Amino acid sequence: MPKTEKRSMSWLLQYLKPVKGRLALLMVMLLTSTGLQLLNPQIIKRFIDTAASGGVLSNLFQLAGLFLVVAFVNQLITVAVSYLGNDVAWRATNRLRGDLLKHCLRLDMRFHNVKTPGEMIERVDGDVTSISNFFAMFIVQVVGSFVLLAGILGFMFSVNVPIAIVMTVFTLLSILFMVFIRNLGVNSSKNEREASASLFGLIEERIAGIEDVQANGHVPYVMNRFYRTMRVVFQKGRKAWLLRVIPWNTTVILFALAVTAVLLLGVHYYMQGIISIGTLFLIYQYTQMLNDPIEMLGDQVQEFQKAKSGMLRSRELLSLRSEIENGREDQLPEGPLGLEFKQVNFSYNEDKPVLQNINFAIKPGERLGIIGRTGSGKSSLSRVLLRLYNLDSGTIRVGGTDISDLTLPALYRRVGMVTQDVQLFDGTLRDNLTLFNQDVSDQIIKETTDRLGLSHWIESQPAGLDTHLKAGGSSLSAGEAQLFALTRVFLTEPSLVILDEPSSRLDAATESMLQSAIDQLMKQCTGIIIAHRLATLEKVDQIMVLGDGKVLEFGAREELASDPASHYARLLFTGREEELA
Incomplete structure (x- = not known):
């Protein structure tokens, strides 16, 4: 793994430390779910072999009941794993959103003069959302997929070595190819995010100046700019998508070849009496199961490319430093200042x-x-x-x-x-006066407004200090x-x-x-x-x-x-x- 990639992952993993307890629980649930997925084909194999040999009907009912119980429990665990995976991802990346916003607020005005609010919203939320989506499914799908692959291949070696070798070769080729081209769409995905940020910046600016745009009859001009920017977003998004789907298309071709080879070998061994009909079904079922984690890994390679572009842009933003350096002196003389x-x-x-x-x-x-x-x-x-x-x-x-x-x-x-x-914020009159400082009491506000002769103005508001104000000051x-x-x-x-x-x-x-x-x-x-x-x-x-x-x-x-x-x-x-x- 390249050094930059290691640094990116190391930087990102620090946001997972506060949720390590939930991560441990998630891993236990994943292992349990994987075990149950491996168990069900075994139950079906035994059911088929028992039925084919004219076994006792009560045994078949027991096997069917066990299959239903295992399937039901597995579905419950799958739902819990999905919920917990998303919970872990959003808890971790919300801290990253907070760090990005705090960092932006600390940057100097020269930075904010060249960055629009719409663009910064996309940087703080849009880029991190792509990381969150990757995180949410990375543990559930990537880790779970590798565990499932190991379980399937390990068991297949105990059933039939030649078939297991074919499945292993397919798996290794698919994984190696995905690793080899994992960065193929990163730059294109980064360009796609930049184009999206520009679009949001354009929309924010034009909506903020809607009165001037309408009053001067510039709506057609604004719409023309909007369409041209949207076209850039579409073109860069299409290019990024085409590069990101290459791993998935490749695994589909490899899987078709692997399934053909496995089924031909399985039918051959069954015709020779080496394996039972139940074992043949088991081989087919595990081959199908093998495709699911491979497809998931392919999907996650796409998500990884989007997430990595988000990581690069987030790290790039966090690496910016304000030209305003904080001093060390913390005290000034009491009273009016010269x-x-x-x-x-x-x-x-x-x-x-x-x-x-x-x-x-x-x-x-x-x-x-x-x-x-x-x-x-x-x-x-x-x-x-x-x-x-x-x-x-x-x-x-x-x-x-x-x-x-x-x-x-x-x-x-x-x-x-x-x-x-x-500047007014969406909140009460009290919150806007104190800038959400809970230490400023209503009594202090009243005394201050009395001294300024403004208390009657606050009292004239519909709900006094609890009057709700809209962001932007239109109220x-x-x-x-x-x-x-x-x-x-x-x-x-x-x-x-x-x-x-x-x-x-x-x-x-x-x-x-x-x-x-x-x-x-x-x-x-x-x-x-x-x-x-x-x-x-x-x-x-x-x-x-x-x-x-x-x-x-x-x-x-x-x-x-x-x-x-x-x-x-x-x-x-x-x-x-x-x-x-």
Whole structure:
């Protein structure tokens, strides 16, 4: 077995360790089932020989009754084996699904920017399902098939050596051929999975943007893309299937030759009186039984090729490492945190800088307002502060500590962010506010919303905190979603909070309510407010104006407002003229 294959199997078998007790029980049941399968032809042989020799009728009834009992018990064990095999497979691979999902959630944003959610669902679930299907039947069919083959061939050598040799040659040729070509369809199966992942990614993206697609009349274009992608899936799937069925077709041909040879020999020995009619039936029955495990092995070679492609893709995903390395510092100073950017440079792509030589500092408890045109780098500044991306160069310090030296949990415990787009999960209002943290009591939620002046909003919901929300936020208006996000951040009691365009989609009344909540939040922490509306920045201490990723201006708000030559003053003047107009 190649080293890569050994490593793949060794890696996968570690997920079977927690279910080793069930595996042991499964093996016992398999051996029992195999023994019963070998026993029934023996009962039929004795029944035929007894009947042919004019035996006692009561003996025939006993043999018939024994046959029925053995067959019934074997069926019960077969059902139990199938259930237990699937149970073991899903328990093991569910741990793998969990590891893959956790790993994906820990990867940096550069990875997620090039991978669609639909594609990742296929990687986490689709690939692992192919492994699970293989696991479920591998123990039941592959192990059981080898045990059954050994039992059949071992017994046949005690009945008739020439016939046993023919059956053994057929078995060895079939197994050797399947081993030889077991990897024939792996690459094609991997390509098939990749095409399937692309299809799911396409569907997810287009459904997510259904409003834009319909509003702009692009349904025909989307359907054309869908048909072309489906064609690729079909073509790669057909090629993979044709390669995977080669083992099965080969075993069918070998089995036809083996059956012909065995039956000719059996009839020859019967005509010469060497074996009885019951023994001839036994040989025929065991030959037929021999085909079942061979066919099962052929089927499992197909499943193995799909499973191996899933293993390779899963290992490939788990081998990816985030560019964001966890620091070792786990503590920050108590209270509001100061913030310093020193010679910070950042770009999403090497040829297009987004932030260039950013330098500024704010003291603990101060409020910084950031303004600038779309694409000036405002949101990028908050992303590098939260370590969603690594800096190209420079240093960011929070509370005097370089953020690259901090553990990510330590940073996220003390730094909160309210974005324009609020992510909601399918669950209760309570679960969405606490992000499923059971340690946050209803009393804490009530106290927090009271301080923010938002308790009446929660009380107005149909079932209060037990109100069920739909994933995606369609059950909340834009204003409610912003208030919701602010409450969620406030519950974490941050020492530094970033508000990214908090009032960009709100009406005047909701904006006033939101501003009151922000004032309450800012009393206990340092604040950064990224805004388009200048009115949102009336209570900040410092102003920073960004343009093309550079700091065009930084200073106290009142000083900049009173300086006619400043960018901020000109923006204020332009804004007032527009209001008067």
